[in-house]
Amino acid sequence: MTDGTQAEAGTSPARGKYAPVQLDESEILRRGLDTFAELGYAATTVRELARRLDASHNFINDRYGSKENFWRAAVDFALRDAQPALNQLLAECLDDDERLRKVVVQLYRLAANASGLNRLMSDESTRDSSRLDYLHQRFVKPFWDSIEPTVNSLMAAGRIPRVPAHILYFAVTGPALALAQDPIADRLNPAASPTAEQDRSSMADALSGLVLHGLLPRPG
Structure with missing residues (x-):
């Protein structure tokens, strides 16, 4: 199925590895903080974070380097x-x-x-x-x-x-x-x-x- 027929069928093509995330930085960090708060650090997977950000599963590591670095960025945002x-x-x-x-x-x-x-x-x-x-x-x-x-x-x-x-x-x-x-x-x-x-x-x-x-x- 082509991208055009997928759009006509009302479905979304798979997000590519480098597809842009349609959220600004503050919203990314806010959602990250809420996810860590809800699930706890250990239960918060990179895949779950990506799902809540509507991002590729590589997004966190590509932008922040690791899950812990993303956690630190979210905390810094919340406490700034x-x-x-x-x-x-x-x-x-x-x-x-x-x-x-x-x-x-x-x-x-x-x-x-x-x-x-x-x-x-x-x-x-x-x-x-x-x-x-x-x-x-x-x-x-x-x-x-x-x-x-x-x-x-x-x-x-x-x-x-x-x-x-x-x-x-x-x-x-x-x-x-x-x-x-x-x-x-x-x-x-x-x-x-x-x-x-x-x-x-x-x-x-x-x-x-x-x-x-x-x-x-x-x-x-």
């Missing part, structure tokens, strides 16, 4: 604005109390509105891997280094408990990671509309308010 936004927020705050409060609120809003990234980070945080090293170097360490002086100052003032750094990290970020757990949220609150359809920022604010009430109660 996170640290600059945090740095700006820290610079604008007047005192340590306000600084930590606003950081927690911003972190939870990011987690709620970027559920794919949130799910990916939650999954990767349980595995000792080069990918976790990458997340730590690119996001976790810069984030924690940015707020550590604030945390130390609040500990010294008796405003938050003196605990090891990783315990405080879990106290701050653990609830934020839970904002990606829509299926269990829907089962716990079946009378509400589906969690995915709710105002994600309002959900984040309610949860961050609850966490901050315990972690950093207001004086008086």
Whole structure:
């Protein structure tokens, strides 16, 4: 069958090895991130990525070199604005109390509105891997280094408990990671509309308010 008769029959010719992908770079990376978040890294095959991108099975290796390089590109895309936004927020705050409060609120809003990234980070945080090293170097360490002086100052003032750094990290970020757990949220609150359809920022604010009430109660 010729290409012309295939088109008349309503079918598509097989995609050639170097056929162009009809997506811009941001959409390619967004779909990649969502696939890794949904399936996990190990279960995400190059073939499955190609299928979701409507690309040839060689596309990922041809453009990015490997599945892991593509994963890194997707993570970089998702996190590209996170640290600059945090740095700006820290610079604008007047005192340590306000600084930590606003950081927690911003972190939870990011987690709620970027559920794919949130799910990916939650999954990767349980595995000792080069990918976790990458997340730590690119996001976790810069984030924690940015707020550590604030945390130390609040500990010294008796405003938050003196605990090891990783315990405080879990106290701050653990609830934020839970904002990606829509299926269990829907089962716990079946009378509400589906969690995915709710105002994600309002959900984040309610949860961050609850966490901050315990972690950093207001004086008086």
